[in-house]
Amino acid sequence: MKKKGIITVVSLLLVLSIFLSGCSGEKTGSSEAKGDNKTITVLVEGGSPAFKVAKETAAEFKEETGYTVKIESVPYTGVYDKLKAEVASQAGAFDVATIDILWFPALAGGLLPLEDLMTDDLKNDLFPGLVEGGSYQNKVYGMPVWTNAKNLIYRKDLFEEEKNKADFKAKYGYDLHPPTTWDEYRDAAKFFTRDTDNDGKVDMYGTTVFGANNGDAVASWLDHAAQAGAKPLVVGDNGKVLVNTKPYVDSLQFLVDLLKKDQSVPSGALEMASAETSELFWNGKSAMMLAWGHFYVPSNDPKQSKVAGKVGSAPMIGGGAGIGAVPGPWYQVIPSSSKKQEIAKEYLNFIYEKNELFMKSLGVAARKSVFESYSTQQGYEHLKPLMTTLSGPQTQNRPAIKEWQEIESEALIPAVQYALSGEKTPQEALDWAADVIKDLLPPQ
Amino acid sequence: MRLKNGALSTIFFFPAGIFMLVFLVYPIFLLIRDSFYKIDIINPSLREFVGFANYTNSLTSERFLKALWNTVVYIGIAVGFEFILGLILALLLSNAFKGSQFIRTLLLSPLMLAPLVTGIIWKFMLNDQFGIINWGLYKLGILSDPHQILWLSDSRFALYSTIIADIWLTTPFIMLVLLAGIKGIPISLYESAEMDGANKWHRFRYITFPSLIPVATVALLIRIIDAARTFDIVWVLTQGGPGFSSELLSTYMYKTLTRYGEVGQSSAMAVIFIIILLVLSSFFITKMWSPRRRHS
Numbered sequence: 055m056k057k058k059g060i061i062t063v064v065s066l067l068l069v070l071s072i073f074l075s076g077c078s079g080e081k082t083g084s085s086e087a088k089g090d091n092k093t094i095t096v097l098v099e100g101g102s103p104a105f106k107v108a109k110e111t112a113a114e115f116k117e118e119t120g121y122t123v124k125i126e127s128v129p130y131t132g133v134y135d136k137l138k139a140e141v142a143s144q145a146g147a148f149d150v151a152t153i154d155i156l157w158f159p160a161l162a163g164g165l166l167p168l169e170d171l172m173t174d175d176l177k178n179d180l181f182p183g184l185v186e187g188g189s190y191q192n193k194v195y196g197m198p199v200w201t202n203a204k205n206l207i208y209r210k211d212l213f214e215e216e217k218n219k220a221d222f223k224a225k226y227g228y229d230l231h232p233p234t235t236w237d238e239y240r241d242a243a244k245f246f247t248r249d250t251d252n253d254g255k256v257d258m259y260g261t262t263v264f265g266a267n268n269g270d271a272v273a274s275w276l277d278h279a280a281q282a283g284a285k286p287l288v289v290g291d292n293g294k295v296l297v298n299t300k301p302y303v304d305s306l307q308f309l310v311d312l313l314k315k316d317q318s319v320p321s322g323a324l325e326m327a328s329a330e331t332s333e334l335f336w337n338g339k340s341a342m343m344l345a346w347g348h349f350y351v352p353s354n355d356p357k358q359s360k361v362a363g364k365v366g367s368a369p370m371i372g373g374g375a376g377i378g379a380v381p382g383p384w385y386q387v388i389p390s391s392s393k394k395q396e397i398a399k400e401y402l403n404f405i406y407e408k409n410e411l412f413m414k415s416l417g418v419a420a421r422k423s424v425f426e427s428y429s430t431q432q433g434y435e436h437l438k439p440l441m442t443t444l445s446g447p448q449t450q451n452r453p454a455i456k457e458w459q460e461i462e463s464e465a466l467i468p469a470v471q472y473a474l475s476g477e478k479t480p481q482e483a484l485d486w487a488a489d490v491i492k493d494l495l496p497p498q
Numbered sequence: 499m500r501l502k503n504g505a506l507s508t509i510f511f512f513p514a515g516i517f518m519l520v521f522l523v524y525p526i527f528l529l530i531r532d533s534f535y536k537i538d539i540i541n542p543s544l545r546e547f548v549g550f551a552n553y554t555n556s557l558t559s560e561r562f563l564k565a566l567w568n569t570v571v572y573i574g575i576a577v578g579f580e581f582i583l584g585l586i587l588a589l590l591l592s593n594a595f596k597g598s599q600f601i602r603t604l605l606l607s608p609l610m611l612a613p614l615v616t617g618i619i620w621k622f623m624l625n626d627q628f629g630i631i632n633w634g635l636y637k638l639g640i641l642s643d644p645h646q647i648l649w650l651s652d653s654r655f656a657l658y659s660t661i662i663a664d665i666w667l668t669t670p671f672i673m674l675v676l677l678a679g680i681k682g683i684p685i686s687l688y689e690s691a692e693m694d695g696a697n698k699w700h701r702f703r704y705i706t707f708p709s710l711i712p713v714a715t716v717a718l719l720i721r722i723i724d725a726a727r728t729f730d731i732v733w734v735l736t737q738g739g740p741g742f743s744s745e746l747l748s749t750y751m752y753k754t755l756t757r758y759g760e761v762g763q764s765s766a767m768a769v770i771f772i773i774i775l776l777v778l779s780s781f782f783i784t785k786m787w788s789p790r791r792r793h794s
Binding site for chain 2: 061068138265320321322324464471
């Protein structure tokens with residue numbers, strides 16, 4: 055009996071000790087964060103320009119302020135997940151994070167307002183819409199690090215070839231040039247869709263249509279909706295659902311026509327977004343692409359692209375209402391749970407001063423002055439057209455509402471895919487989407 | 499004697515019992531509690547009691563029912579094919595022939611891969627522009643156009659493409675389990691059957707198959723529950739698209755929780771899911787125990 059008693063006591067103690075060691079582990083973790091050691095923790099997407107710039111500048115920041123920069127890098131969705139967890143738990147694990155514009159409505163509740171950093175000098179050097187994009191309900195929460203929009207990237211050699219010029223003029227009646235309107239875009243796409251090795255199969259396409267199961271496809275379609283006159287995008291200021299009105303239907307029809315009528319794009323549009331399109335272009339299988347501006351840089355890099363040196367860039371095409379695009383900027387934010395808010399703000403200003411490092415690493419930045427000084431340099435010819443696109447009359451951000459992620463996943467992406475697959479007409483697909491969105495929005 | 503054994507068993511169960519209580523029972527209790535509230539993941543303290551609303555919303559929501567149906571189709575076709583293929587392979591490999599050990603190891607290799615990696619491999623193979631599957635079928639003359647079948651972006655095929663990847667990944671598991679079961683059948687049974695003049699089909703039908711039933715039931719049960727929980731493969735290949743055609747319960751719950759931040763709604767869906775799986779597995783377990791008693 056005594057032996058059994060000892061066994062019981064020992065096993066109970068073992069179990070207790072396991073739990074205690076687990077608990078105490080957590081305690082030492084949080085006390086490290088609370089401690090007055092001089093570090094700030096920065097959360098970035100792994101491999102992104104934010105990561106590279108943070109690494110490159112860490113030593114200098116330490117020299118200037120005495121604070122070590124601890125960099126935490128995670129995959130794209132990991133940044134959103136970790137920040138959400140931070141906002142929910144208020145643990146003080148991060149002092150700065152670099153986030154996508156789309157995440158502001160969901161995270162704004164846990165971020166520090168940055169009004170005091172937004173001096174007039176600073177605001178004047180940023181592209182229109184950048185400060186607003188980093189705001190939620192009129193309070194500024196984000197310091198822009200780079201902005202971007204879709205631009206026209208094309209094969210200069212094909213557009214400048216004499217035979218092409220002559221054939222095009224003969225067929226369409228005007229000079230071949232990088233398209234500036236929807237009709238010119240369709241003509242050029244049709245013209246360049248051809249069977250180059252005479253095996254009976256088309257192997258070169260005019261351009262591509264983004265139809266993959268993600269937000270990139272929605273952004274592409276919204277570019278054209280903006281060009282057709284949509285403003286604001288998808289949801290009006292008073293909460294009215296606009297997604298099944300004329301500019302949206304027309305722009306979706308435009309994409310469907312490229313795919314089904316003209317057949318000037320690869321038929322697997324439902325699997326294509328940025329990565330697949332650039333892959334096709336770099337293999338010389340498409341004459342144009344409407345891609346994020348910075349894709350110009352790797353297109354001319356012989357290590358990545360077979361058509362390096364033959365690539366040009368032009369502003370985004372314009373629709374009935376002019377040039378329009380949906381920008382995709384990224385921002386730095388400070389969680390309000392950070393215990394080092396003053397140093398975090400200093401870090402934000404420090405990185406703002408170093409904004410040109412993003413230009414060198416990615417090919418885009420946030421400051422107009424950086425754009426202007428690099429636009430004359432070789433290898434950065436995409437900057438002038440990108441500036442035109444970013445300042446376009448219809449260029450506007452997506453609505454900053456909490457329900458955006460759900461609206462995109464449950465209504466917009468399926469609607470685009472229904473229309474591109476032919477399952478529904480654009481009007482039917484968008485009527486369906488409008489119903490879904492009405493259910494998702496809070497009652498007005 | 500009995501009482502002492504009882505006390506001893508309880509003591510041995512105690513550490514594991516506490517572990518289960520803290521890491522299994524308590525979280526499930528929290529899950530069930532959350533399912534009766536409307537909770538936004540950003541402000542979890544602002545919870546609103548809604549009773550059974552989350553449950554009724556789910557059970558009447560077209561999205562949930564479609565995801566449930568897709569899950570049933572997925573389980574039925576995937577496990578069905580895996581079982582039949584696994585059985586055939588196990589039977590073939592149960593007779594040792596030259597190189598059978600090597601082939602067995604080769605066939606086991608998909609099992610070593612993480613489902614996520616499998617998903618990525620198949621995503622590239624099934625790609626209609628660059629994928630090797632379309633190219634291979636075209637070269638064999640089955641397709642008239644190298645880009646004809648949009649495996650992952652045609653809503654008619656998307657779900658079946660994910661099933662194909664799952665079959666490739668898990669058939670080795672069934673094969674392994676059934677092979678072990680076959681090896682456990684006493685050779686004397688086969689010998690006496692041969693002497694009585696039974697041919698190969700008779701031997702399979704009257705000896706192999708009945709002896710495999712307990713093993714097969716366990717394998718099927720494990721596979722069905724695993725297939726119901728499939729997430730990585732479907733997420734990597736199609737993310738539930740296009741147009742929700744390959745949305746499984748697991749991907750829908752994930753989206754509801756992490757993308758839309760609706761904690762209460764996804765908790766209710768998880769509870770419904772657990773109940774369905776519990777009913778299914780208890781059906782299997784009772785079926786497994788009764789034939790045993792009959793045989794012994």
